[in-house]
Amino acid sequence: MKDLPYVDFGHTPYEAAFGRADVYGVNGTPERAAKRPLSIAIAGCGGVAQAKWVPAIRRLQTIGEPLAIAGVVDPDEARRQKTASLCAAPAFATLSELLAKTRVDIVLVLSSDSFHVPLAEQAIERGVSCLVEKPLARSYREASSLARLAEERGVLLAAVANKRFSPPYAQAKALIDAGALKDRPTIFTGKFTLGYPYVDLLEGGTVHLLDLLLWFMGPVARLSAQGTFQDDGRLESAVVSFGFVSGAIGTIMTSATGLSFAPWERVEIFGRNAFLVVDDQFELTLHDGEAAPARSWRPSVPNTLMFDESFGGYSGLLENVLDSLRGLATLGSNGCDGAAAIALIDAIRMSLERGAEIDLSIEGLMP
Known part of the structure; x- marks a missing residue:
């Protein structure tokens, strides 16, 4: 490009x-x-x-x-x-x-x-x-x-x-929409880990990764999950495979056995002989040719002109919501989007409990 x-x-x-x-x-x-x-x-x-x-x-x-x-x-x-x-x-x-x-x-x-x-x-x-x-x-x-x-x-x-408004992910979405992957997204892989034990792994953390998965790939048709559990019955780690309505496929790994102050999040999205990677909501890298150089985007740190509120996506999200209320912008994440991420959490829990693949439409989990 x-x-x-x-x-x-x-x-x-x-x-x-x-x-x-x-x-x-x-x-x-x-x-x-x-x-x-x-x-x-x-x-x-x-x-x-x-x-x-x-x-x-x-x-x-x-x-x-x-x-x-x-x-x-x-x-x-x-x-x-x-x-x-x-x-x-x-x-x-x-x-x-x-x-x-x-x-x-x-x-x-x-x-x-x-x-x-x-x-x-x-x-x-x-x-x-x-x-x-x-x-x-x-x-x-x-x-x-x-x-x-x-x-x-x-x-x-x-x-x-x-995270939709955090620059590395916003840039990734802009690249995909501009055709940088040479085709629609065909594969999504994601990782989310944390080290502190007092946050619910799915609702308190992985929900962000699930929202990104839906944003980049579209609705999920079916999923299958395997997991390990702590002594008190709480979910410790899970690997989840997805089949999307578009025909694409994907997988995520999420775990409470990692470290919170070490690398903790990674997303890879493949198109057709091109893919991009977002590491730790910090650096975006695009690979789009066998002999072409990789192209990357990352902030300069330290940088006194960089603002955490903007890089984390919070001020961008809030501005979008306010402008949507004014009739000046399209809402970037509505109630149905929030419900869709919760539907995936419910489906993951069903799959872990039943040891089976879950069809979201059959289970009434399709928004």
Whole structure:
């Protein structure tokens, strides 16, 4: 390919740094300033809220996004007061109290997993849009029901899929869409590992890899899983084989026996005599010819013009959701997308329990 698509790799956009002499990209643009102002509420003030989403909101505000934090919600007083201080926003013990007292355009649901659906339902019933952290729900039945509720009420429901907006994966998708693999994707292989034991392997981690698999390859028709288990019965490791509706095939390996501060994630996607690799959500490499040089994309580290909120995909995802709410963009990850990833988790568990291949259509797991 002569002309390769370009994605900013989490740093100041090229046009801002070199076209407008705005080295940190903080001066905004007339186009951004003209957007409809929106207000956001944070429901759940734990680690992901404080470490990822509050900085993502602040990053967008810094570059001129017309966005205000209407309030924060958490049943734990210490957490909500700390987060309220970080956000310079009022704190509430319940979402119903916040919605009764404050005008909100969208609720960012960041609570513990079992409260994702109840909190999102509260907001949707009041006509308020939602962006829900992964997993969207604890089961496909709950997730699909939530997506139907949002559709019936005419309310935007977005599912967190920040890796879609992380530069290495966004660049990979742009290359594939531009024909860099010389054919549609034919094979997907993926690896996800972690070392800390307190996160559910499928819902808390592998769900990201499953979302990427669906994004790159399309819907899954069938899958088969094998696994090993810890002494307490929790899943320790699994290998899963997939057959896609398109006719493509794939496999993933996921394990809680790895190391969290060592290489932990890898995706390979093959087309026709061409393939690409994304290592650790950091470096993308394209191999597209026997005698051609490999081409790679990676950030320069250290780089004072690189922003974690952008590289992790959080600010890009949030901006997409806000612009979708304004009618300016197509939603990058909706409720049905979130439900599809949960359907794969349910199917993997079925396969492990039954020791058999699972046909998702027969089991009612096709969105």
